[in-house]
Amino acid sequence: MTWSFTDSPAVFRAAAGGHLAAEAARNTAVLTLMDTAERLGWWAEPDGRVTGVLAVPPSGAPSFGAVTEEAARALAPAGLLGDERRPAVVRGETAAVEAYAEATGRRWEPTTRMRLFRLGELTPQDPAPEGRARLATEADVPLLAVWTAAFVVAMGHEPAEDYTGLLTERISGQRLRLWEAPDGRPVAMAALSRTIEGQARVHLVFTPSAERGRGYAAGVTEAVSRAARDAGAAQVVLFTDLSNPTSNALYQRLGYRPLTDHLSVTFSG
Structure with a gap:
């Protein structure tokens, strides 16, 4: 071995x-x-x-x-x-x-506890949130860069100086979607990884704090999950922070089921 x-x-x-x-x-x-x-x-x-x-x-x-x-x-x-x-x-x-x-x-301590979920039967939010999903475009990059930095900070990491390349790659691959409020304002985002070995991962799920509590994250997550399935992904997965009961409950309502628990550790000395 x-x-x-x-x-x-x-x-x-x-x-x-x-x-x-x-x-x-x-x-x-x-x-x-x-x-x-x-x-x-x-x-x-x-x-x-x-x-x-x-x-x-x-x-x-x-x-x-x-x-x-x-x-x-x-x-x-x-x-x-x-x-x-x-x-x-x-x-x-x-x-x-x-x-x-x-x-x-070595001395070590846990820093982040995550749970990996896999999609079973996709179950739309009921009632559906107001608005609609749409593909992100290059015109959205300045706003989405701000959102991405906020997402990274919320995950406990230092943001990068520039997210243009990351966002453009997902936009060009039609793997980044927004949720628009009825007045046309973008109010949430979610992205997909490339499909590899039949699996795709949902990530960058983010709603600005002023727009939370209206179901927008559920709407955009459902949209990207359905897009992954429609594109042929046999398995659609996502990670959640175990310290966030709201997101864990949300994804399970959409049909995601726990698969494994994950841990990040930091060493000292």
Whole structure:
């Protein structure tokens, strides 16, 4: 049993493609990061079966996909993630991240607890919110950049200086939708990842504070979820912050069901 590493998405796909496809929903973060990651890893059993994957993005914070606790513990020795530096942050399914963190012997603390949901039967909000969904356009980018920065801050992270590229990529792929109030004002947004291995992830769900409580987030989330299904995604997933009962309840009303819990930890020393 051993970890293998590469910086080549093609090599990674060739080695771990079966596991990525079989656990596409649980591997959503790795699938999303795969093409831009600086390092990709897979854990092989004695019979050659791959039962764990990870991706290390340019930020240097590894994201585990579907990984066994044994495989996570095996990552603990210094240098196994690419160099002699040990990561300051690790993310992934709770059991695997905790197994890794304990095995390092370092001081660590949980920073964010998330839950991964998978869409079952899509159930529209009843009553439906006022307004309608529409695709975002390049003319919306200045407003959406402000919203994206606010979303990032709300998630507890430092915002980037410029979100133009991120937003433009999603707009050009028709993967970013807005909810418009009856007077035509944009009042909420939601985006989709690219569909990879049959799964797509809903993200960037945001409603400005002044517009909350009117069902706009439900309306735009339903719209992007339906768009993903219509485009052929067999599995549609999203993450929620476990500390936010409002969003957790909202997504379940729309037909999302819990799949796995996730944890981000920060190390010190």
